[in-house]
Structure formats: structure tokens, C-alpha cells
Amino acid sequence: MSETGRGMPLREALAALRTARRETDVVVSTMGPAREWMAQGPLHPLDFVLVPSAMGHATSLGLGLALARPERRVIVLNGDGSMLMNLGSLVTITAEWPANLIVILCDNGAYEVTGAQPTPGSAAGRTHGDALDWAALARAAGFRSVFRFSTLAGWAAGMTEALDAGGPTFILLTVPAVPGIGGPSSPGPAGQRARQFMKALGDR
Amino acid sequence: MFSGAQVISLLTRLGITHVVTVPDSTVGPWGEVITATPGIRVVRVCREGEAWEVAAGLYLGGARPLVMIQCTGLFESGDALRNVLHDWKLPIPSVIGYRSYLNQDTLPGDTCLTFTEPILRAWKIDYRLITEPAQFDTIAAHLEACAAEGKPGAILIAEGKA
Numbered sequence: 253m254s255e256t257g258r259g260m261p262l263r264e265a266l267a268a269l270r271t272a273r274r275e276t277d278v279v280v281s282t283m284g285p286a287r288e289w290m291a292q293g294p295l296h297p298l299d300f301v302l303v304p305s306a307m308g309h310a311t312s313l314g315l316g317l318a319l320a321r322p323e324r325r326v327i328v329l330n331g332d333g334s335m336l337m338n339l340g341s342l343v344t345i346t347a348e349w350p351a352n353l354i355v356i357l358c359d360n361g362a363y364e365v366t367g368a369q370p371t372p373g374s375a376a377g378r379t380h381g382d383a384l385d386w387a388a389l390a391r392a393a394g395f396r397s398v399f400r401f402s403t404l405a406g407w408a409a410g411m412t413e414a415l416d417a418g419g420p421t422f423i424l425l426t427v428p429a430v431p432g433i434g435g436p437s438s439p440g441p442a443g444q445r446a447r448q449f450m451k452a453l454g455d456r
Numbered sequence: 457m458f459s460g461a462q463v464i465s466l467l468t469r470l471g472i473t474h475v476v477t478v479p480d481s482t483v484g485p486w487g488e489v490i491t492a493t494p495g496i497r498v499v500r501v502c503r504e505g506e507a508w509e510v511a512a513g514l515y516l517g518g519a520r521p522l523v524m525i526q527c528t529g530l531f532e533s534g535d536a537l538r539n540v541l542h543d544w545k546l547p548i549p550s551v552i553g554y555r556s557y558l559n560q561d562t563l564p565g566d567t568c569l570t571f572t573e574p575i576l577r578a579w580k581i582d583y584r585l586i587t588e589p590a591q592f593d594t595i596a597a598h599l600e601a602c603a604a605e606g607k608p609g610a611i612l613i614a615e616g617k618a
Binding site: 318 | 501502506516518519521535536546
């Protein structure tokens with residue numbers, strides 16, 4: 253396996269996030285970001301690994317959690333392929349305006365888990381080679397707190413400001429695709445994990 | 457088919473905190489009534505697949521959501537409801553408008569009549585078809601029974617216009 257040369261390594265980017273994650277934060281992850289989040293070490297009781305998933309719906313599930321639990325910060329770790337499947341959710345999020353929701357989009361320009369085929373948003377996947385401007389798209393969808401990082405040093409330096417900006421927040425991390433790395437495995441039966449998560453979250 | 461007061465009484469009886477919806481001509485106007493009701497929040501999503509997953513997040517967070525969509529949105533949202541209702545086993549209730557059931561004048565031969573109920577059965581969703589106002593009490597009774605069993609239940613509301 254070799255990484256394509258763009259951005260920061262996803263695993264290191266998420267390792268940095270793990271150090272900044274509060275004990276009370278909910279972290280929803282899916283697809284490649286879920287794989288790398290699970291690789292960081294034992295899961296936190298408030299980690300919701302959305303595997304198995306429906307295509308592209310981590311942001312929607314995160315929105316529901318953020319609305320139900322406004323006292324908690326909800327961080328969604330999403331991929332660009334997933335985000336493209338549910339672009340409307342960006343508009344739904346800003347319509348509802350949950351101040352506690354942070355969407356972190358890990359953009360590798362590829363459907364990594366299926367073999368790193370280019371997405372239609374990536375330069376390689378587009379007729380004119382003009383990659384989608386995710387930050388501009390987020391702003392156009394109504395996000396006011398929008399951050400973009402393409403180096404690990406920049407992410408480490410700016411992470412706290414971005415996470416504390418007040419949401420809804422959209423953070424773009426440019427990361428390389430790793431062809432052949434595969435998708436995430438479920439950490440356990442989904443129904444059982446749902447019940448455990450609800451117990452960890454406690455009553456409203 | 458039902459008044460705003462009836463809809464609110466239903467949602468209150470069921471303890472619904474959020475209605476996650478894409479409107480149609482029948483259930484859409486209910487959204488306006490619900491929006492004006494303290495204690496129940498309407499979440500308007502862009503497409504029906506979103507509705508199931510927003511509802512899932514709400515449910516996981518301790519809220520009691522209801523998904524309210526048309527049968528066309530049911531068709532669109534299969535992957536999401538499969539994930540939420542069957543993978544994660546979250547008993548999210550739903551109210552689904554049944555396009556053209558009472559009147560096909562606008563869309564003669566509307567295939568919603570062909571596919572809606574077989575698809576609900578295929579997704580293993582226990583539903584009741586409501587075709588007249590006298591069946592109002594069936595709605596709460598069915599959704600309460602499903603909730604007691606910890607399974608998702610649906611109400612199919614027959615619609616008179618396309």
C-alpha cells in the first residue's frame with residue numbers, strides 16, 4: 253500500500269484530534285475515518301462507530317445527536333465520498349443550526365474502501381480536473397465556522413481554535429488516499445452497541 | 457383527513473419530541489401545526505434518507521422522533537431505513553403518505569399503488585393502512601403496540617390527491 257501525495261496522513265491527523273477530544277464529546281465516525289479512529293486505541297464509550305452504515309449518513313446521525321444533546325459536543329468524522337452521497341445534510345444542518353455540531357471532512361478524493369477510485373468531486377474524477385472546493389461549498393450551504401487544513405503542523409496548531417469556534421462547524425482535512433487499505437470492520441453487533449452507547453450517554 | 461388538533465393530540469399521546477420530515481400534500485400541512493406546538497420540534501430534511509438517520513441520532517440521544525414522509529420518499533430511503541431499523545435495531549415510528557390511494561385522477565396508473573405495501577412488507581415494517589377518519593384511534597394504538605414490542609411501526613395514510 254502506498255499513499256498518494258497530498259495532505260496529511262489521516263491516522264496522524266486523528267491522533268492529534270484524540271488528544272483534544274473532551275471526555276464528554278461524542279465522536280461519530282464512518283468508513284475510512286472510522287477505520288483510522290479505531291486504530292488509535294480502545295474506543296471511548298461515547299464513540300459511535302457508524303459501521304455498518306447507510307451510504308453517506310454520518311452527518312445526519314450526528315445532527316440528530318446534536319439536537320437531542322445540546323449540552324455535548326458532537327464531532328462527526330466523515331469522508332468526502334460519503335459526504336457527496338448526502339450533500340443535502342449540510343443544508344439541513346445549517347437550517348437547524350446546532351451550535352454543538354462539528355463536521356470534520358477527511359478529503360482524500362477517492363472511494364478508498366472500494367479501491368481508491370476517484371470521486372466525482374476530486375480533480376481526477378472530473379472532466380476538467382477542477383476539484384470541488386469543499387470549504388466554499390460548506391460556506392454556501394450556510395456554515396459560518398469553516399476551517400481548512402492540509403498539513404499536520406497546521407492542523408495541530410489550529411485544531412483547538414477550530415474545535416472551539418462555535419458551530420455548526422465544518423473542518424476540512426486534506427489527506428492522502430491509501431489504495432488497497434480496505435474498509436473498517438464493525439467493532440461489534442450494531443444493536444448491542446447502540447444500547448451501550450445510549451447507556452453511556454445517559455438521560456437527557 | 458385529520459385535524460391539526462387530532463395530530464397534536466396523537467403526537468402528545470405518543471410522547472413524540474421531534475418530527476423529522478419531508479412534506480407532501482397531506483402530511484405536509486401537519487408540519488405547520490406541529491411547528492406551532494411547544495415541546496415538539498419539526499426537523500425539515502432535504503431528502504427522506506436523511507430523515508431516518510437524523511431520527512436515529514435523536515433516538516440515540518434520548519429523544520422520541522417520528523419520521524413523516526410520503527411513500528415516494530420511502531422508496532428513496534431504503535438503505536437508510538435498513539441501516540437504522542434493522543442493523544441498529546432502533547424502533548423509529550413513521551407516518552407515510554400513500555399517494556393516489558383514494559384518487560388517481562391526477563396520476564392514472566400511479567405505481568405507488570403497486571409498490572408501497574410490498575416494499576413495507578419487504579423491509580419488515582409492521583404497518584396499518586388508514587383510509588378514513590374513523591380509524592384515527594388505530595394510529596396511536598398501533599404505534600404504541602410497536603413501541604411496547606421495541607419494533608418500528610408505520611402508519612400508511614391514504615391520500616386523495618397526487
